Amino acid sequence: MAKKQTALQVFLLIVLFLSIGMAMMLGRYTISFEKLYHAIWVRLFHPELAVNSVEYSVIFQLRLPRILLAALSGMALSVSGAVLQGIFRNPLVGPSMIGVSSGAAFGAVSAIFMALSGIAVMACSFVGGLLSLLFTMSIAGKVGSKNILAIILGGIVTGALFSALVSLVTFVADPRDTLPVIVYWLMGSFNGADASKVLLLGAVCLVCFSIIFKSRYVINLLALGDEEAYALGVDVVKLRILFLALTTLVTAATVSVSGTIGWVGLVVPHIARMITGSDYRSLVVTSGLIGGIYLVVADTLVRISPFGEVPIGILSALVGAPVLAYLLHTRKVSNA
Amino acid sequence: MLNINKLAYTYPENQTPVFRDISFSVAQGEVCAILGKNGSGKTTLIKCITGIYKPQGGKIDIVPPVGYVPQKVNFVYDMTVLDTIVMGRYQYIGAFSVPKKSDYETARFCAEKLGITELLDKNFSKLSGGQQQMALIARALTVGSKCIIFDEPCAALDYGNQNHILSVISALKESNTTAVFSTHDPNHVIHVADKVLILRGLDDYLYGTTEEMITDQILSDLYGMQLKKVMVNGRITSVVALYD
Structure with missing residues (x-):
């Protein structure tokens, strides 16, 4: 069984690399496989030859940061x-459900409104995400509350509040200047990707994924419910705080670099669960790989779209909503 | 061994205490039944003993780790029986690791002891109520505890499965394991338990050997209707309720 899961994960990793390779070739300026291969060879072994190469610039300055950002997001x-979905024992929970996405969006939108840019937007987004988590928890009563529903309801209230604040900032933003930036950012896009954003998200992901990967087995026990998990010796409160903090951190980091991209966090784990089963030892890895492939492919479609560059948040929702509806219809969500 | 001294518990959201002063003691290798009507506090007491609830007063002396068999589990995400059983090893696995080969060997050994090896690869939710209960007992056995607590282990099971579960509880004596189980049916008590704690109301409880506690008078008072022991060859074989 474990061998089967490893084989599946290796296969998905290969698909992820292939989709990244394809994404580097596709776009308004199509690059052949030979030229891609040559550019990578130059980059790795003779970077001094690459200064005036168009392919080199397109691949490494425009496309690669964007593709890596999409994969990481x-x-x-x-x-x-x-x-x-594991720690709340609810297959219909996603990062937006605990209010973090809205909080991070409010932080970033406020920064854009104040004409801040770059790292300041990211910092504000982080702070917004963390604030929303604290707000959710204070509504729920106490962190690690035995009532999971209270946390989810707290998240819905927080999400609604921060969404209203985002709307307020949008309403008062200058329509000639900051408003278009805010609106475009809110729709989610990897258009403004650069090396610093990749490094930021990459660093946050590296730290958080390492901890999640090490502790992924205990999510199986948390998914049994608080009392069950406690009786088996799990420190429910501490671990829930740990997982909430880690997921808040990666979600806020993602929102800060790419805007709000919905549905991925809700739909992809379901697809992964259908393929790999509910054991978090494999589910966490499989979800991550499928999520990476999903956004790399979606972003490539967005880039080569004949209708101009549609924000990826829109495409993600257009694909995600019907997929989830199909899963619910076939009852695979509850049975997985 | 289990020692409970002046235990008090009130639900945080409720001002009415469930119990204020319960004391009893179960020797190593004994089986103790907690008998009472629905709502008498059996499950609350079980959850205090297992550490799920924190009592506001009193003391519970028990050597950890404690094996716990809940009344039922509600899996949101299904697992195989083997993976369900191996969860009992969590205290040895820890939060930052995954089960090792030795943990799976222990899980298989416990399943074999209970005769459920053929169920190991099945999904837990696909099992019958009796099979699920057996898997949960196997999970409690993997804890390696000298004390196992059962919350209504025979609830919603047919006679055959009730008998099977009770014989498993009884067999724990052979390995000198203490067992505590809750039930509302005196028939579950008479064949298995050495000691019985009868919860009758707030601070109103009786504790003693099965022979002392299972009398027509005590049982009839407890349930508010007439109950009678059926004796065959000087041994209690069952308790019957005489309906109006």
Whole structure:
């Protein structure tokens, strides 16, 4: 069984690399496999030859940061969604359900409104995400409350509040200046990807994924319910705080670099669960890989779209909502 | 061994205490039944003993780890029986690791002891109520505890499965394991339990050997209707309720 899961994960990893390779070739400026291969060879072994190469610039300055950002965001949102669905014992929970996405969006929108840019937007988004988590928890009563429903309801209230604040900022934003930036950012896009964003999200993902990967087995026990888990010796409160903090961190980091991209964190873990089963030892990894593939492919479709560049948040919702509806219709969500 | 001294518990959201002063003691290798009507506090007491609930007063002396068999589990995400059983090893696995080969060997050994090896690869939710209960007992055995607590282990089971579960509880004596189980049916008590704690109301309880506690008078008072022991060859074989 374990060998089967490992084989599946290796297969998904290969698919992820292939989709990244394809994404590097596709776009308004199509690059052949030979040219891609040559550019990578130059980059690795003779970087001094690459200064005036168009392909080199397109691949490494425009496409690669964007593709890596899409892959990391897909992984981050999917892993967060899978973890949250486990610790809240609810297959319909995603990062947006605990209010973190809205809080992070409010932080970033406020920064854009104040004409801040770059790292300041990311920092504000982080702070917004963390604030929303604290707000959710204070509504729920106390962190690690035995009443999971209270946390989810707290998240819905927080999400609604921060969404209203986002609307307020949008309403008062200058329509000639900051409003278009805010609106475009809210729809979610990897358009503004650069190396610093990749490094930020990559660093946050590396730290958080390492801890989640090490502790992924205990999510199986948390998914049994608080009393069951406690009786088996699990420190429910501490571990729930740990997982909430980690998922908040990766979600806020993702929102800060790419805007709000919905549905990924909700739908991808379901697809992963259908393929790999409910054991979090494999589910966490599989969700991350499928999430990475999902957003790399979606972002490539967005880039080559004949209708111009549609924000990826829109495409993600257009694909995610029917997929979830199909899963619910076939009852695979509850039976997985 | 289990020692409970002046135990008091009130639900945080409720001002009415469930119990304020319960004391009893179960020797190593004994089987103790907690008998009472629905709502008498049996499950609350079980959850205090297992540490799920924190009592506001009193003391519970028990050597950890404690094996716990809940009345039922509600899996949101299904697992195989083997993976369900191996969860009992969590205290040895820890939060930052995964079960090792030795944990799976222990789980298989416990399943074999209970005769459920053929169920190991099945999904837990696909099992019958009796099979699920057996899997949960196997999970409690993997804890390696000298004390196992059962919450209504025979609830919603047919006679055959009730008999099977009770014989498993009885067999724990052979390995000198203490067992505590709750029930509302005196028939479950008479064949298995050495001691009986009868919960009659707030601070109103009786504790003693099965022979002392299972009398027509005590049982009839407890349930508010007439109950009679059926004796065959000087041994209690069952308790019957005489309906109006």
